[in-house]
Amino acid sequence: MTISESLSAYIDRYIHVNGGNYSGWYAGVTADPSQRLFEDHNVDKDNGFWKFEEASSSRQARTSEKILLGMGCQGGIGGGKNATYVYVYRITASTRE
Numbered sequence: 022m023t024i025s026e027s028l029s030a031y032i033d034r035y036i037h038v039n040g041g042n043y044s045g046w047y048a049g050v051t052a053d054p055s056q057r058l059f060e061d062h063n064v065d066k067d068n069g070f071w072k073f074e075e076a077s078s079s080r081q082a083r084t085s086e087k088i089l090l091g092m093g094c095q096g097g098i099g100g101g102k103n104a105t106y107v108y109v110y111r112i113t114a115s116t117r118e
Contacts, residue, residue, distance in 0.1 A: 028074055028081065029088040032109055036094075039070045043093030045112050050082045050104035057101075057108060063117045064110045073108035082107050 036046055051057040054073035058064045064071050076082035083098065085107045090096055094109065095118060112118060 028076055028107060029085040029092075032072055032074060032085070032089060032107060033092065035072045036109060040111055043089075044095065046094045046109050047112055047116070047118055048086055048089035048094035048096045048107070048109045050079075050086045050101040051106050051108060052101060052103045054106045054108050058110060061117065062110060063115055065113075065115065069110060069113065069116075071108065071110035073106050076105050076107055079104050081105075 032048075036043065040046075047062070049057065058071050058073065059066050076085060082101075082104050086096070087098060089107070089109065090098065095112065110116065
């Protein structure tokens, strides 16, 4: 198992514990997870379901993102300049994808 697979597996476990239907989750990469989650995507910091993890490189983050998208998470590749964080959140009526 590669580091990227380990990172995405860790996030995958979080998704399963908190509502496991991948299509109901959004995955992405960023250099600033707080900005991206709580301001750009409007995730509820206190009551929402969200997680982010720092990868060892932008390449690892992008590989982990690609794995999560391949599992069925919403989102798209290519965003986030110098992105070393992988993040997910459960999509709700108040989040912005």
